[in-house]
Amino acid sequence: MAIQQMLLGVGIPKKTYVDDVFSTYLYTGTGSSRSVTNGINLSGEGGMVWIKNRVTASSQHTIMDTERGAGKQIHTDDSMAQGTGRTDLLSSFNSNGFSIGGGDRYTNDTNDTYVSYSFRKAKKFFDVVTYTGNGTARTIAHGLGSVPGMIYIKKISGAESWAGYHRSFGNTKTFYPDLTVAADNGNDTWNSTTPTATHFSLKTDGNTNGNGASYVAYLFAHNDGDGEFGEEGDKDIIKCGSYTGNASSTGPTVTLGFEPQFLLIKVAGTSGNWVMFDSSRGLAYGNEDKRFDQNQDD
Numbered sequence: 001m002a003i004q005q006m007l008l009g010v011g012i013p014k015k016t017y018v019d020d021v022f023s024t025y026l027y028t029g030t031g032s033s034r035s036v037t038n039g040i041n042l043s044g045e046g047g048m049v050w051i052k053n054r055v056t057a058s059s060q061h062t063i064m065d066t067e068r069g070a071g072k073q074i075h076t077d078d079s080m081a082q083g084t085g086r087t088d089l090l091s092s093f094n095s096n097g098f099s100i101g102g103g104d105r106y107t108n109d110t111n112d113t114y115v116s117y118s119f120r121k122a123k124k125f126f127d128v129v130t131y132t133g134n135g136t137a138r139t140i141a142h143g144l145g146s147v148p149g150m151i152y153i154k155k156i157s158g159a160e161s162w163a164g165y166h167r168s169f170g171n172t173k174t175f176y177p178d179l180t181v182a183a184d185n186g187n188d189t190w191n192s193t194t195p196t197a198t199h200f201s202l203k204t205d206g207n208t209n210g211n212g213a214s215y216v217a218y219l220f221a222h223n224d225g226d227g228e229f230g231e232e233g234d235k236d237i238i239k240c241g242s243y244t245g246n247a248s249s250t251g252p253t254v255t256l257g258f259e260p261q262f263l264l265i266k267v268a269g270t271s272g273n274w275v276m277f278d279s280s281r282g283l284a285y286g287n288e289d290k291r292f293d294q295n296q297d298d
Contacts, residue, residue: 016229018237021047021120024261024280025097031110032102035094040118042066042093047120048128048218049090049098050076052292053105054113054281060297062106064090066121067128068216070098073106074154076177076274076294082156082216115281117262119218124228125238127219130156135211137191139199142219148195149222149240152177155207157214163189163207165200167222168242169268174207178295180271242268264294 023038040047046066053059060075071087074080088101088108097118100107107114119126123145131140142148151165162177163186169175171194174186189208193201200217202209209215223236230237236257243254245267263277274294277283281290292298 015231015233016122018229018261021122021125021229022237022261023097023116023118024278025116025118026280027114027116029108029110029112029114030102031108033091033099034102034108035099036097036116038097038116038118040097040120041095042098042118042120043095045120045122046128047093047118047126049093050117050119051090051100051107052115053107053109054115056105056109056112058297059105059112061292061294062089065128065216065218066093067130068156072156074156074216075297076162077297079159079161079178081158082154115278117278124221124223124226126221129217129219131215131217133202133209133211133213133215135204135209137201137203138209139201140217141199142217144197144219144221146197146221146223146226148200148219149238150220151195151200152218152220153208154216155210155213156216160207160210160213163205165190165195167240170194171201174205175266177274180273180295182270183268 023040025038048065050063052061060077062073064073070090070092071085073083073086073089088104089106091101092099121127127142127144129142149167153163164175164177169183171190171192172185173183174189175183187205188203189205191201191203221238222240223238227236229235239256243252246252261279266274276292276294277289283289
């Protein structure tokens with residue numbers, strides 16, 4: 001009993017696995033309210049859900065998160081302000097997934113098939129931050145606990161293109177998740193300052209820091225031998241990197257150290273779509289993989 005009490009007093013660190021923080025879940029729409037159970041504690045820990053209709057044309061990528069609340073959607077394939085009050089899209093974030101309303105083509109049309117990606121907040125994996133712009137150079141605090149590998153920012157109070165940071169581009173370039181254009185030097189979006197494990201920096205660009213405007217930021221970690229996941233608490237589960245193409249069917253090979261469940265690729269130096277793959281729809285060597293383009297509603 002004394003030993004047990006001592007262990008309870010000290011506390012045993014909780015092990016976190018990739019299945020605790022990320023899920024790709026496929027489902028078929030019913031047209032009626034329902035719950036999607038994927039094992040991700042969104043109500044308790046917070047996070048983001050990204051849903052795409054797999055069969056219906058002109059059905060946008062729809063993102064909702066716990067910071068803005070259920071029913072407030074934005075789309076990676078357009079620049080519009082967030083929608084509000086759409087609980088028919090997503091009605092609640094739950095301790096084991098999320099619930100959706102009935103009858104909308106974006107998330108639950110009868111007999112349509114869907115893919116959902118759930119990213120749970122977790123140190124060294126993912127974070128969501130909302131803030132109000134002030135039109136002056138500043139820093140924004142985050143809880144990622146490590147230097148972000150990639151950041152997506154969307155103005156939610158008005159129409160404005162998304163803005164993105166990627167560690168491979170550095171702190172002087174901006175990419176645009178809803179557009180096909182190459183990364184550019186833009187308006188010095190990041191104030192020529194690399195993000196830290198606690199803050200990211202902004203200048204005065206309207207995409208990210210317009211005076212009085214509201215924004216949401218999604219921060220993705222980059223593990224480089226310093227991940228804290230898995231049985232021993234030392235595994236990497238997310239990487240943000242770059243590679244040079246060779247226009248050959250035999251390469252290149254990009255070594256991650258783990259088998260990916262979700263993959264997003266954008267050609268960096270020229271115009272091109274944001275190509276999305278996942279292991280549930282098909283991500284296998286030698287096969288014809290099923291893809292989405294993040295910037296299109298196809």
